[in-house]
Amino acid sequence: MIDGLVFCFGAIFGSFLNVCITRIPVKKSIISLPSHCPHCGKQIRVYHNIPILSYVLLKGQCAYCHWKIPNRYFLVEVLTGLVFLLLYINFGFQCHFFYYAVICCIFIVISFIDLEHQLILNRVLLFGGVAGATLAISIHTSPFEDLILGAGIGGGFLLLIAWIGQLLFRKESMGGGDIKYAVLIGSLLGVQGVVITLGIAIITAAIVGSIYLKVFKIHYLPFGPYLSFGAFAYILYGNKVIDILYVIFS
Numbered sequence: 001m002i003d004g005l006v007f008c009f010g011a012i013f014g015s016f017l018n019v020c021i022t023r024i025p026v027k028k029s030i031i032s033l034p035s036h037c038p039h040c041g042k043q044i045r046v047y048h049n050i051p052i053l054s055y056v057l058l059k060g061q062c063a064y065c066h067w068k069i070p071n072r073y074f075l076v077e078v079l080t081g082l083v084f085l086l087l088y089i090n091f092g093f094q095c096h097f098f099y100y101a102v103i104c105c106i107f108i109v110i111s112f113i114d115l116e117h118q119l120i121l122n123r124v125l126l127f128g129g130v131a132g133a134t135l136a137i138s139i140h141t142s143p144f145e146d147l148i149l150g151a152g153i154g155g156g157f158l159l160l161i162a163w164i165g166q167l168l169f170r171k172e173s174m175g176g177g178d179i180k181y182a183v184l185i186g187s188l189l190g191v192q193g194v195v196i197t198l199g200i201a202i203i204t205a206a207i208v209g210s211i212y213l214k215v216f217k218i219h220y221l222p223f224g225p226y227l228s229f230g231a232f233a234y235i236l237y238g239n240k241v242i243d244i245l246y247v248i249f250s
Helices: 002-026 053-057 072-092 095-117 122-139 144-169 175-213 224-249
Strands: none
Touching: 002 072, 002 095, 053 072, 072 095, 072 224, 095 122, 095 175, 095 224, 122 144, 122 175, 144 175, 175 224
16 A cells, blocks of 8 residues: 555656656746646646546547657656655665655656757756755765765766777767766765766666667667666665675675
8 A cells, every 4th residue: 555655656756757857958947837738738637637547548648639648758657656666665764765766856857858858957967966965964875075986986987988988989979968967976876876876877878779779770879867777776776786796706
């Protein structure tokens, strides 16, 4: 029962994250403007705006003009619900649950904006840094020095990759937004967190990227979502990953 309520709570947040993903890149208010159809402009009624359920009942279409609603709306609501559920299973209703729920919401917004626009926006990173740092200091997730060093390692490592890629390929191989995003992750998860995040992100990007290149002939995929995946994997299973690495290299 509680698991279901947590999932629904997360899906409600996912509905708001969809608003952020849609409006922030085009500099529209995420608060003052009521929910409306992007195609016909009609205001969406409350019973047409129930997370997940409305999308299913309306068959993924606007109730008025029958415009096809992007699958991203449904995906973000389900994903956010699952993220909240997994965090609850791992941490219960402790301070760390609320801390990680907030930063995972920020990760989701960053990832889907990056997927749709190939941009990691400074204002989202800044909000994530301020909100995350405030919460981290409040609940003492890690020593302050560890968070500062994590930010330096995260940004410095990707900056080094960007520099090497520029020398070897004579073109940009790592965007500035990715570098700043790694700084944010390091400042939220510390040294250990950002190192494991980068490792998971690079391995996952190499596997998925090679598949996309071979099957779909796509040469470029945004790196932000891989960083988000790596960070979330660390949040849930970081200690297990560390134990495995310890066994392998000990």
